[in-house]
Amino acid sequence: xxxxAPLPDADVIIVGCGPSGMxxxxxxxxxxCSVIVLDMQPTPGGQIFRNLEANLCxxxxxxxxxxxxxxxxxxxGADLIQRFRACSRIDYRPQTTVWEVxxxxxxxxxxxxxxxxxxxxxxxxAHGAMERxxxxxxxxxxxxxxxxxxxxxxxxxxxxPSGRIVLAGTGPLLLLLANQLxxxxxxxxxxxxTDRLSDSVRAMRHLRPGGLVLLVKxxxxxxxxxxxxxxxxxxxxxxxxxxxxxxxSVSFTVxxxxxxxxxxxxxVHDGIVPAIDIPNAAGLRLQWDGPNASWRPATTPDxxxxxxxxxxxxxxxxxxxVTGDARKIGGADAAMAHGRVAAQAILAAxxxxxxxxxxxxxxxxxxxxxxxxxxxxFPPGLAQDLPDDDTIVCRCEELTAGxxxxxxxxxxRNMDALRGETRCGMGPCQGRNCxxxxxxxxxxxxxxxxxxxxxxxxxxxxxxxxxxxxxxxGLAPRATIRLTLEDKPENASEDTVDxxxx
Amino acid sequence: xxxxxxRPAFAYxxxxxxxxxxxxxxxxxxxxxxxxxxxxxxxxxxxETVAACLLRAGVxxxxxxxxxxxxRLPYCMIGHCFECLVEIDGIGNRQACLTLVRDGMKVRxxxxxxxxxxxxxx
Ligand code: FES
Numbered sequence: 001x002x003x004x005a006p007l008p009d010a011d012v013i014i015v016g017c018g019p020s021g022m023x024x025x026x027x028x029x030x031x032x033c034s035v036i037v038l039d040m041q042p043t044p045g046g047q048i049f050r051n052l053e054a055n056l057c058x059x060x061x062x063x064x065x066x067x068x069x070x071x072x073x074x075x076x077g078a079d080l081i082q083r084f085r086a087c088s089r090i091d092y093r094p095q096t097t098v099w100e101v102x103x104x105x106x107x108x109x110x111x112x113x114x115x116x117x118x119x120x121x122x123x124x125x126a127h128g129a130m131e132r133x134x135x136x137x138x139x140x141x142x143x144x145x146x147x148x149x150x151x152x153x154x155x156x157x158x159x160x161p162s163g164r165i166v167l168a169g170t171g172p173l174l175l176l177l178a179n180q181l182x183x184x185x186x187x188x189x190x191x192x193x194t195d196r197l198s199d200s201v202r203a204m205r206h207l208r209p210g211g212l213v214l215l216v217k218x219x220x221x222x223x224x225x226x227x228x229x230x231x232x233x234x235x236x237x238x239x240x241x242x243x244x245x246x247x248x249s250v251s252f253t254v255x256x257x258x259x260x261x262x263x264x265x266x267x268v269h270d271g272i273v274p275a276i277d278i279p280n281a282a283g284l285r286l287q288w289d290g291p292n293a294s295w296r297p298a299t300t301p302d303x304x305x306x307x308x309x310x311x312x313x314x315x316x317x318x319x320x321x322v323t324g325d326a327r328k329i330g331g332a333d334a335a336m337a338h339g340r341v342a343a344q345a346i347l348a349a350x351x352x353x354x355x356x357x358x359x360x361x362x363x364x365x366x367x368x369x370x371x372x373x374x375x376x377x378f379p380p381g382l383a384q385d386l387p388d389d390d391t392i393v394c395r396c397e398e399l400t401a402g403x404x405x406x407x408x409x410x411x412x413r414n415m416d417a418l419r420g421e422t423r424c425g426m427g428p429c430q431g432r433n434c435x436x437x438x439x440x441x442x443x444x445x446x447x448x449x450x451x452x453x454x455x456x457x458x459x460x461x462x463x464x465x466x467x468x469x470x471x472x473x474g475l476a477p478r479a480t481i482r483l484t485l486e487d488k489p490e491n492a493s494e495d496t497v498d499x500x501x502x
Numbered sequence: 503x504x505x506x507x508x509r510p511a512f513a514y515x516x517x518x519x520x521x522x523x524x525x526x527x528x529x530x531x532x533x534x535x536x537x538x539x540x541x542x543x544x545x546x547x548x549x550e551t552v553a554a555c556l557l558r559a560g561v562x563x564x565x566x567x568x569x570x571x572x573x574r575l576p577y578c579m580i581g582h583c584f585e586c587l588v589e590i591d592g593i594g595n596r597q598a599c600l601t602l603v604r605d606g607m608k609v610r611x612x613x614x615x616x617x618x619x620x621x622x623x624x
Contacts, residue, residue, distance in 0.1 A: 095602075152579040156550060157547070264523075395585065398570055428587065
């Protein structure tokens with residue numbers, strides 16, 4: 001660590017402006033802290049409340065029917081967004097991508113063609129979730145999109161899908177979207193679920209009072225789709241999309257029978273998982289969350305992350321905390337509740353207050369109590385089996401499962417060696433869509449056990465235009481922590497180097 | 503530009519011959535701006551993303567991959583998958599799903615990897 005630590009730009013930097021990031025920002029700002037909130041999207045709300053402010057102001061007939069279709073859970077974010085906007089201590093920076101988070105509180109950002117670093121006394125990662133990657137034959141074809149993508153187009157593009165639409169996969173979002181589409185006059189040709197009745201039966205023993213409401217809601221969705229005559233199947237397997245230049249048909253197996261349907265738009269969803277790109281690159285320890293079949297950062301209940309970096313790099317007044325769906329999938333209510341908990345923990349670290357209140361912690365537990373039921377009712381389906389040799393795993397570099405299996409068999413038996421050899425995970429998405437499958441293939445081929453291995457995350461975790469790098473601002477090179485090159489064997493004798501000079 | 507023997511399986515065309523129409527408007531476009539996509543004017547709703555605009559226009563792809571020349575369209579719409587890369591105002595590899603439309607914006611679809619140094623739009 002440097003002797004002359006630079007003055008921080010804010011007490012707290014929050015990455016992400018969804019329910020958890022907003023709730024934490026408001027809690028911190030109202031307690032007198034200065035907060036910088038960095039978010040990729042143009043307006044506050046995260047994906048769940050995407051474009052809510054504008055949609056609430058839209059008084060047209062179409063606007064009203066969109067709001068009605070999106071339902072009360074969407075409008076529920078209005079209050080928090082309003083409080084967030086009203087806080088003068090919050091320096092909100094929309095359309096800003098984060099490409100590095102360092103353990104000393106330094107955060108690299110990109111906005112348009114401007115790039116720089118800001119420093120916080122504390123950092124809170126509230127960057128949310130992503131949809132589970134689902135490699136199946138044809139998933140790279142134009143005309144295959146995720147359910148979240150289609151919902152975003154509804155909320156922020158006022159576009160609804162048209163033509164022959166098939167929804168396939170599992171999870172509440174798939175059913176919710178099918179219902180929203182139906183309410184907007186769009187009738188899908190099929191809702192094909194990978195979950196089965198036996199999953200629902202097994203889930204029942206996890207049902208808690210809070211889950212009952214969800215259950216009723218879900219049954220209502222199913223009932224309405226049925227009434228509307230939307231064809232639906234459960235136990236769907238072996239999904240494949242076919243077409244020359246875009247999707248023309250989808251095939252799948254149900255009850256041992258292969259079926260094919262003509263299709264223009266295949267909407268897939270296999271549940272959501274924490275986005276681990278930032279925690280992984282920041283050196284936070286990840287753990288495998290069995291019930292959700294995903295990685296999540298290892299954290300204490302108040303969101304404190306566990307560093308994997310050597311103590312000289314991670315010791316210091318700043319610690320990294322993780323909140324919301326980025327910490328544990330729980331939905332908007334759990335995210336808002338945990339955002340408050342994390343904020344109260346940060347306040348204690350900044351010598352204001354006594355840490356999370358019992359009431360705030362209870363609210364998190366209550367909101368998360370429905371998860372075991374949902375996890376059991378909607379187990380991963382599309383991504384359950386490892387893909388066949390011909391299926392693309394790495395969309396960016398167009399590598400198939402067969403390519404990766406062959407390289408693993410020929411001796412590239414750890415994630416970084418595999419990445420270096422094949423470029424899997426080196427494309428623009430930096431492994432977001434392939435890492436989990438590559439790790440599962442590796443574990444399968446090497447018969448290894450334990451937590452799935454990850455690629456080592458290195459900044460920038462998102463591409464930065466060269467022209468923008470030339471204008472890098474805000475980094476005091478002498479004051480920054482050292483960067484490690486420990487994963488580069490050729491540098492074994494010299495395991496740290498100074499950060500880039502001016 | 504990145505021509506290899508294996509490509510292109512799918513010929514790049516600067517025309518906007520529509521693909522299958524996958525999306526339609528909830529309501530007629532009011533408050534529209536005009537951008538150019540491969541030199542052709544395309545109308546967009548103010549405040550929406552370039553990716554939404556391309557999907558409304560029904561372009562068959564926004565990029566051809568650098569490896570095999572396969573066509574791609576936006577997949578996740580929230581900035582994770584990087585399938586939506588296009589050239590915007592002369593700078594390649596921008597995420598269309600994170601970029602808001604602006605009147606007069608020049609969007610070009612990408613054929614393989616974009617040239618690293620020279621902007622291709624003056
Ligand atoms: S569509 Fe996935 S990053 Fe833009």
